[in-house]
Amino acid sequence: MMLHIPAVLTRDQVATMRAQLDQSGWVDGRATVGPQGAQVKHNRQLPEASPLARELGQVVLAALAANPMFFAAALPLRIVPPLFNRYGVGEEYGAHVDGAVRQVPGSPLPLRTDVSATLFLSEPEEYDGGELLVMDTYGAHEVKLAAGDLVVYPSSSVHKVEPVTRGERICSFFWVQSMVRDDARRSMLLDLDQNIQRLRARLGDCEELVGLTSHYHNLLRQWAET
Structure with a gap:
């Protein structure tokens, strides 16, 4: 499942982040990938351990926590602290697959990457090229x-x-370990959740809607890993 979630950050939040990022120091983006990724990755990143990365990452995490669509789609159990990258003219990241497991700073437990996320911080008219291309069977x-x-x-x-x-293309990116690791099951739960929300807005909590909500939670109870 691929999903566009609009307005996770406000315009003011984006403007504040951009002002801070424009004054920050950037390092070679290959510092956070394995040998295969390093061959095709050509960009810059904010150092993971930098105070600014941590500060801005907390802003992103707070925005995600307040966004019901993100929760419904990702069903997050754990989130890698958001990172920040920058692509200038000639920079790119060739075809790759994200590593299945990542170490989370400050945690002894590795995180399984179920969901990848890119949060755009540059307006489309600010740069040419730089499109994210996601390949699947379609x-x-x-x-x-x-x-x-x-x-x-x-x-x-x-x-x-x-x-x-x-x-220049500037983004934040991160990974999520979902309570439901299977993408097809997450997609079904999201579809069920969104239809429940639309029916509730039209009909209120009628008996049939309570039954559908029960069905949603029983499926989540069956599939969730916590």
């Missing part, structure tokens, strides 16, 4: 969203960032 899906918007997609997907040919 082909390649091109993503270039407004600043503050988020895209989530299965971490098992092959994906790439096209070369930037003008301007």
Whole structure:
């Protein structure tokens, strides 16, 4: 499942982040990937351990916690602290798959990557190229969203960032270990949840809707790993 979640950050939040990021120091993005990824990754990142990365990451996490669509889609159990990257002219990230397991700073437990997420901090008109391409059985899906918007997609997907040919592409990115590791099951739960929400808005909590809500939670109870 690939999903666009609009306005995770407000315009003011984006503007504040951009002002801070524009004054920060960036390092080679290959510092956070394995040998295969290092061959095709050409960008810059904010150092993981930098105070600014931690500060801005907390802003992103708070916004995610307040976003019901993100929770319904990802069903997050644990989230890797958000990272921040920058692509200038000529920079790109070739086709790759995210590593299945990541170590979380400060935690002895590794995190399984079920859901990958990119939060756009540059407006589309600020740069040319730089599209996120996510490949699945239906082909390649091109993503270039407004600043503050988020895209989530299965971490098992092959994906790439096209070369930037003008301007700069700035994003936050992170991974989620979901309570439901199977993408097809997460998709079914999201579809059921969204239909429940629409019916509730039209009909209120009628008897049939209570039954559907019960069905949702019983499926989640059966599939969730916590």
